[in-house]
């Protein structure tokens with residue numbers, strides 16, 4: 454058998470071999486590049502919210518710092534572009550740091566190790582430009598004496614756009630209205646404040662998963678609050694969060710608002726309503742047996758009631774309250790000083806009229822000389838608690 458020669462450059466196998474598919478070692482590497490990425494990669498980010506497309510889906514960035522954001526978007530685009538930029542001889546690849554790639558000497562057949570490193574950039578204005586050096590070490594044939602070791606400069610252009618979500622947001626779009634009301638009364642100032650704070654925090658949480666969960670607008674109404682929401686499911690989640698805190702009932706209604714011209718399907722807008730209970734902390738109520746209570750707490754589970762005759766706390770869940778409800782009762786608030794404490798009775802003096810009166814000793818701790826809040830219901834007086842402050 455005579456000596457074989459590289460069909461490309463003519464070198465003998467003894468000098469330039471072993472030959473691979475008829476090519477010497479150098480010509481084999483040159484004729485079979487593994488990194489096929491182009492010189493340019495184009496990508497965009499939303500100028501309104503900083504989101505960008507990851508595998509075809511708009512996602513929020515990890516960082517909102519403009520410099521970090523641009524590198525995040527550019528790197529993502531480069532890595533996505535790399536996925537389809539290897540020769541067929543590479544079956545798998547792994548991204549490693551440039552330092553680690555430097556040290557790699559041996560690579561299994563069909564495998565590539567890749568590093569990317571920004572080498573120059575300008576990010577002061579758009580399009581932002583980041584130039585990366587991409588380096589690959591790979592083996593495509595077992596007879597290779599040297600690894601493929603290829604370097605390429607790739608320029609990533611980051612342009613500005615407006616993502617579909619922000620297009621809708623900026624165009625005034627909303628899908629649902631969340632109405633927050635109270636049963637039989639307007640929402641109080643404190644409730645409005647607390648609800649707005651609760652909603653703000655909850656929306657941040659929702660937006661991490663549902664990018665359409667934005668609040669388009671908040672409308673203060675005499676009876677309550679209206680939140681115009683980008684998504685119905687976000688409106689429902691907010692209603693549930695409000696119910697957990699305040700209790701109440703959730704209901705939904707749909708309104709036909711138009712027709713989609715492309716699909717000729719009817720478009721509905723959802724109204725999600727949460728009606729919180731009429732009772733508030735501090736209310737004086739009476740149950741169906743005539744027992745008088747002070748409302749201590751209202752939440753998603755029920756009412757915490759202080760029985761004013763016994764001084765004991767009782768919890769009533771909403772289910773029980775549905776059957777054996779409590780109702781507001783007319784009452785008068787006063788202040789009185791404890792003048793003496795007997796075995797069964799307490800003597801007090803009204804701080805306004807100086808009238809003295811006696812009541813049955815409640816189970817609460819009392820001290821002579823202290824001023825207490827008193828409530829009078831149907832001519833009967835109860836001690837609510839110590840007067841605080843001043």
Ligand SMILES: [Zn+2]
Nearest residue numbers: 459462477480
């Ligand atoms: Zn050759």
Ligand SMILES: [Zn+2]
Nearest residue numbers: 499502616619
């Ligand atoms: Zn956006």
